Amino acid sequence: MEWSKEQMDEKEQLKKVKDTARPTVGILILTVGTLLLIFSLALSISLGAADIDFKTVWGTIFHFNPDLVDHQIIWELRIPRVIGAAIVGSCFAVSGALMQGMTRNPLADSGLLGLNAGAAFMLALCFAFFPGLPYSYVIVFSFLGAALGAGIVYGVGSLSENGLTPIRLVLAGAAVSALLGALSEGIALYFEIGQDLAFWYAGGVSGTTWGQLKVVTPWLCLALIGAIALSRSITILSLGEEVAIGLGERMGRVKLLSAVLILILAGAAVSVVGAVSFVGLIVPHLARRLVGHDYRWIIPASAMLGALLVVLADLTARIINPPYETPIGALIALLGVPFFLYLARKGGGHV
């Protein structure tokens, strides 16, 4: 079909508007995404080993009756795990977005760079040496563990002569993750806490309790607000270090703050779900496709998309082979590995 000149002009005009009017697109995507998220949350609460209709779900939330088994299931099991999934997804995704922006490394992800393995290792130590430690302390150990993992990976990575390339960091991350994973398993065997830890490694939100949510939610909110406050600086940082300095960015402060936020986000997520990789890798790339390069939009979009991804993964994990639950870590890896290979093939180009 031939386009007349007028139609072409119109198309050009439309394209121009589309290209420049990113805030409008961003608002649209965030709105649609939030609606989708609410819908999948409801769907996820209702579906499972025992299907429960929406009416009962509604009834549980607004007229909770502890004598009804269905209400019990929904209130004590389904709702916490679904909210947990959403929170964990947001945490991993935003930490990934911050890492990718700050380091200009398109392969940055808390799982691939050893933060998750570090946090999980610290959790294993917690279970072994301080069994019964309240969760509000456990989460702090998880933050420290994430810092430990990141520290070792950057340490190992920077030993190489030609500096830190994205691929090299990921290799160091894989090696360190394998080591920390093996150590955690050793601890689990020696202290006979394998049962407690097994699901943590596979990655699952089924054990999420209201108690955990109460502890983890404030951390997430704090970190999200911090990430959004930093987002403009992250955009500037993503232009490259020298350009950022030239534009008057306060490098030390921004880098320190984002590092702290990344550790909080990754640590908090691991303490709920275990070491799930790839959420922080896939989601920010997807968000960038949708809302452009401005981190003021990428960060909220990542939070929303990350929540959506993990909620859907958790739902799939439950209905794929009922009544057994497939580990969501494995499901997300099914998406994540091909995506990683695609990015690596592109030569780890620029974010």
Add this chain to the structure above:
Amino acid sequence: MDALDVNNISVGYSNDLIIKDLSVSMPKHKITTIVGPNGCGKSTLLKTIVRVLQAKEGAVFLEGKAIHTLDTKEVAKRMAILPQTAQAPSGLTVFELVSYGRFPHRKRMGRLSKQDYEYIHWALDVTGLNDLRDQPANALSGGQRQRVWIAMALAQGTDILVLDEPTTYLDLAHQLDILLLLQRLNKEEGRTIIMVLHDLNHASRFSDYMIAMRDGAIVTEGAPNEVMTCDYLRRVFQIDAELISCPYSANPVCLSYQLCEHSVGCKVR
């Protein structure tokens, strides 16, 4: 007053100083070019001037004030830099990239102000990028990309513009295109331009002031006809050069050259 004064700086690691006790001044409203062989420390000097590197000793003074004591955002309102290795993240449009030049002037989360837009449009205009404003920056040709980065630095609205090898990797016409643009900015707007160039003839033709470096020290500095002499070229680059007068600028340019050990002498026509 000079735009920038470098006072007794030493840069590098303590046991391996790249620059040792170097002092130099760069005049205001002029084009200053730093030349020298590979590894002579010219990029290190430039990076220290723009506070990417920190001097171990000594200090750089921006219009009389020590640069490391000034608020980095305030410095960014007065001095823009174009690093050698600037690379745009994929997907960013020309307009977006240029708009980041307004970063040091903007408040917290605010939108672009009318003044911001004026600067951005002016920068796109001067660099001839108006038609490309909605294109993704990293899909452009090398010459266009370089102009985008210059436009970003211009949008910053600073009096001083510092560029590290702005013509590297460009073909002859595009090199000239960039240099003529810088010359126009200097002549018409009085902007101070400080840059590192590899091409001696370009340096001579377009500069008011040249600084020649070797082994982390300054060999000579001054107007092009004072720096572009056979004697200094031999000392700085270890070449014997045939110099003629540039038909466009009347400054000396190098017609051809020979490595020192093979040559019999240096003739000036």
